[in-house]
Each structure stands twice: as structure tokens, then as C-alpha cells.
Amino acid sequence: MNEAFAVILVDSTSYALRIEKLLKQQGLACKLIPVPRHLSSDCGVCVRIQKQEADVIRTLLQEDQIHFLTIEDV
Amino acid sequence: MIPTATGFPSSKTKDGALYLDNAATSWPKPPGVAQAMAQFLAEVGANPGRSGHRLSIEAARIVYSAREAVANLFGAPDPLRVVFGLNITDGINLALHGLLRAGDHVVTTGMEHNAVMRPLRDLAQQGIEFTQAVCEADGTLDPHRIEEAIQPNTRLIALNHASNVCGAILPIRAVGQIARRRELLFLVDTAQTGGALPLHMENDCIDLLAFTGHKSLYGPMGTGGLILSERINPADLHPLRQGGTGSRSEREVQPDFLPDRFESGTPNAVGLAGLLAALEWLQEQGLETIRTHEKALCADLLDGLINTPGVIVLGPQDAARQTATVAFNIRGMEPSTVGLRLDEEFNILCRVGLHCAPSAHRTLGTFPDGCVRFGLGAFNTAEDIQQAVEAVRQLAKEAP
Numbered sequence: 001m002n003e004a005f006a007v008i009l010v011d012s013t014s015y016a017l018r019i020e021k022l023l024k025q026q027g028l029a030c031k032l033i034p035v036p037r038h039l040s041s042d043c044g045v046c047v048r049i050q051k052q053e054a055d056v057i058r059t060l061l062q063e064d065q066i067h068f069l070t071i072e073d074v
Numbered sequence: 075m076i077p078t079a080t081g082f083p084s085s086k087t088k089d090g091a092l093y094l095d096n097a098a099t100s101w102p103k104p105p106g107v108a109q110a111m112a113q114f115l116a117e118v119g120a121n122p123g124r125s126g127h128r129l130s131i132e133a134a135r136i137v138y139s140a141r142e143a144v145a146n147l148f149g150a151p152d153p154l155r156v157v158f159g160l161n162i163t164d165g166i167n168l169a170l171h172g173l174l175r176a177g178d179h180v181v182t183t184g185m186e187h188n189a190v191m192r193p194l195r196d197l198a199q200q201g202i203e204f205t206q207a208v209c210e211a212d213g214t215l216d217p218h219r220i221e222e223a224i225q226p227n228t229r230l231i232a233l234n235h236a237s238n239v240c241g242a243i244l245p246i247r248a249v250g251q252i253a254r255r256r257e258l259l260f261l262v263d264t265a266q267t268g269g270a271l272p273l274h275m276e277n278d279c280i281d282l283l284a285f286t287g288h289k290s291l292y293g294p295m296g297t298g299g300l301i302l303s304e305r306i307n308p309a310d311l312h313p314l315r316q317g318g319t320g321s322r323s324e325r326e327v328q329p330d331f332l333p334d335r336f337e338s339g340t341p342n343a344v345g346l347a348g349l350l351a352a353l354e355w356l357q358e359q360g361l362e363t364i365r366t367h368e369k370a371l372c373a374d375l376l377d378g379l380i381n382t383p384g385v386i387v388l389g390p391q392d393a394a395r396q397t398a399t400v401a402f403n404i405r406g407m408e409p410s411t412v413g414l415r416l417d418e419e420f421n422i423l424c425r426v427g428l429h430c431a432p433s434a435h436r437t438l439g440t441f442p443d444g445c446v447r448f449g450l451g452a453f454n455t456a457e458d459i460q461q462a463v464e465a466v467r468q469l470a471k472e473a474p
């Protein structure tokens with residue numbers, strides 16, 4: 001398993017849950033975790049994903065018009 | 075028809091009373107509702123979305139699933155446009171107080187609940203006008219009456235989908251189309267119809283759909299809210315409450331995004347866990363099945379009451395044009411006497427009086443005395459209807 005992660009930062013937990021749902025449907029691994037301290041975010045929760053899948057996921061979210069703030073490496 | 079023998083809860087209380095007050099609050103609830111609530115308290119119970127830990131996320135996941143289930147049921151464009159609150163009263167207040175400004179005019183009807191009338195009367199003190207379109211004496215509405223009441227400063231049409239007093243169904247789709255054509259916003263109070271009748275925000279041109287969890291959605295009290303269509307810009311709606319949302323915590327201004335803008339304070343997640351179970355049950359049963367069952371019972375009840383000498387039935391008197399709520403009076407007997415005697419002598423629980431809707435009673439010609447209301451639900455049976463009709467028959471015989 002590749003241990004390099006990225007996180008999707010969002011406005012609030014509802015958005016994180018919506019993203020989680022979509023990624024699970026698409027068979028993409030993700031996990032909701034507290035936002036790492038060094039990243040500033042407006043929400044306490046973010047979606048952790050595999051770094052190697054970040055680009056695919058970014059496109060997917062944009063295509064589905066699912067709102068997120070940024071995707072950051074961690 | 076719903077099989078009542080197997081696995082369905084009884085419409086009788088522990089002490090054998092027949093519950094016919096579903097229009098106030100549905101009872102009993104589908105078995106999964108209490109179970110989901112108990113399980114939430116025992117196993118999940120954390121503050122949804124406030125903290126990043128597993129249990130908090132699990133709680134938020136249940137709330138989000140409830141949001142999705144509500145969105146599906148009402149054809150909402152997006153689960154995040156479902157704003158949860160205390161009940162429908164809360165949702166209607168958010169819509170009316172949040173949206174209206176001095177100089178605006180609202181068209182409503184002569185069949186509204188105080189959940190709409192009281193906020194409108196209050197707003198009238200702040201320079202907001204309203205007109206009540208006249209309804210027929212059976213509680214129904216000719217959509218032309220709405221059109222006639224529109225003024226140049228009209229901004230909103232607000233009405234209930236069905237009367238909580240006599241069950242009369244109002245033509246929301248026709249009114250919605252008028253609203254769209256005249257570029258007005260459309261608010262629907264679905265308290266009496268959510269889960270009981272087909273409703274679809276897009277097809278019915280609804281911009282603001284207020285709902286309550288504890289009636290025909292079969293969920294617990296303390297759940298409900300308002301759904302915003304995509305024509306409503308959250309920035310145009312002022313929140314009723316401001317405060318913590320678990321988001322944007324470093325800022326002391328209210329968030330501008332949905333649903334957080336309108337959901338300050340810890341939500342009733344226990345209740346929403348119950349509502350989710352209720353909506354899953356509704357989906358399993360199918361709205362159509364429940365409606366068919368309730369319509370048949372309603373037709374029997376109407377038939378029984380109409381054919382009882384001394385009984386005056388109010389409303390459309392047609393199961394196809396009303397919800398499974400039937401209003402009546404016994405000539406020569408006060409509604410409060412009927413209610414008390416039904417309770418004490420016949421073991422039947424119903425609601426009498428004005429049902430928080432003086433306006434509707436004026437339209438029906440029953441103000442200020444009110445009437446007796448039997449509110450049927452999915453768990454009532456044909457025997458229940460026989461028992462109710464028989465009781466009314468006995469009382470009517472004794473009336474002077």
C-alpha cells in the first residue's frame with residue numbers, strides 16, 4: 001500500500017461526507033480525519049485520499065461539481 | 075393494502091385506546107424508529123461533525139444520510155439544501171422571517187395553520203403585507219383565486235398542501251406554475267402531506283418546502299426543517315439563529331454556505347437517526363401503498379359518518395380529494411363534549427377544537443366552536459374505522 005496521502009479540505013463536515021460517498025461509489029479509498037494542524041482549514045474534518053489518486057479525484061469532483069476548497073499533500 | 079397482522083404495530087395504546095390523532099402526530103411509529111434512536115444514544119451519541127474523531131464522524135454520517143433521505147423523498151436538488159430544524163414551524167419561520175422585507179407582499183390562503191398566519195401577522199407590523207385568497211366552504215382552492223390576489227409587490231405565495239383541519243388537498247402544482255410564470259417564490263407547508271402524498275420540488279415548482287418529521291413521515295418529534303430550491307440564494311435568506319456550526323471556527327461571522335448558515339447549534343441527531351429509519355421504512359412500503367390503504371379507510375370513514383343522522387361532515391367528503399383526515403360535528407353537541415366522551419366512554423383518542431387554524435375554521439364555517447377531527451394513519455385498520463363510526467353513531471343518537 002502506498003503510504004503517501006493527500007487531503008481534500010472542505011467547508012464543513014457535510015461536504016466531507018458527500019465526497020466520501022462519491023469516492024466510495026467510485027471504489028476510491030478515502031477516510032475522514034481531523035484536519036492536520038499545519039494546514040489551515042475552516043472545517044475540523046477533511047478527506048484523506050491516496051496521493052497518487054489526487055488528480056483523478058480532483059477531476060472527478062470538478063466534473064460532478066462537488067464543492068471543495070483545496071487538495072493538499074500531507 | 076398494508077398487512078396489519080404481521081410485524082406491524084397496533085394502533086391501540088397499552089390500555090386499549092384507539093389512536094385517531096395522526097394529523098397531530100403519527101402514532102405508533104414503524105418499529106425501526108425507536109430502535110434507531112436507542113442505538114444512536116447507546117452506540118453513537120457523539121456531537122455530529124463538531125469534532126474530528128470517529129464517533130463524531132459516525133454521528134455526522136447519520137445526519138447526512140437523513141438529509142439525503144429527505145432530499146430523495148421531496149425531489150430536492152441537493153441534500154445540502156435540506157436545512158434541519160426543530161419542526162415545520164421552525165422551517166416556515168425561517169422562510170418567512172428570513173426572506174421577507176418591508177414592502178413585500180405575500181399571497182396565502184384562507185386555510186392556513188397558525189404556523190403560517192402568526193409569522194405573517196407579526197411581519198405585517200413590520201411593513202409586510204399579505205392577502206388571503208378565499209377558499210371554498212369545503213376547504214378547497216381554485217388556483218385562480220391565487221392569481222387574482224397577486225399585486226405588483228408580491229414576492230411570495232405561501233400555502234399548505236393540505237388542510238390540517240379537514241384534509242382538503244390544495245392544488246399546489248397549479249399554484250406553483252402560477253408562481254413560476256409570475257416570477258414569484260413559492261413556499262409550501264407540507265405538514266399534512268409529506269410522506270402521504272406525492273410531492274416533488276421541481277415538478278411542483280416549489281422554492282421553499284417546509285416539512286415536519288413527526289406526522290406522515292413517521293419520524294420522531296423535534297425533526298423537520300426547510301428545503302431550498304436552487305432559485306433561493308442562501309445570502310438572501312437571513313438565518314433565524316446564529317452560532318457554532320463546527321465549520322469556520324476561527325471566524326466570528328456566520329458561514330454563508332449550506333446548510334451551516336441556517337443550522338447553528340447542536341442538531342437533534344437522535345431524532346434524525348429516528349427520522350432516517352422512518353424514511354427507510356416509508357421507502358420500503360412505498361408511498362403509493364400507504365396512500366391506497368389510507369384512502370380506502372378514509373372512504374369508509376366518510377361513508378359511515380355521512381350516513382349517520384345528526385352528523386355534519388366538513389371538507390371535500392371525497393377520499394380522493396383529501397388526506398386521511400376527516401372533520402365533523404354532531405348536531406347539538408359541542409366538539410369538546412364529543413372529544414371527552416369519545417375518550418372516556420369509547421376509548422377513542424382524537425383532537426377537537428380549532429386545531430391551531432382559526433383561519434381554516436372561518437372558511438369552513440366552524441369558527442369559534444371548532445369541530446372533531448379523526449386523523450388516520452398507516453397503522454389504522456378497517457376495524458378501527460368501524461369502531462369509530464359506531465361510537466359516533468351512538469353519540470349522535472343521544473344528541474338532543
Ligand SMILES: Cc1ncc(COP(=O)(O)O)c(C=O)c1O
Pocket residue numbers: 097098161162163164187189234236237238263265266286287288298430
Ligand atoms: C398544516 C400544518 N402546518 C404546520 C403545523 C405545525 O407542525 P409542527 O408542530 O410540527 O411545527 C401543522 C401541525 O400541527 C400543520 O398541520
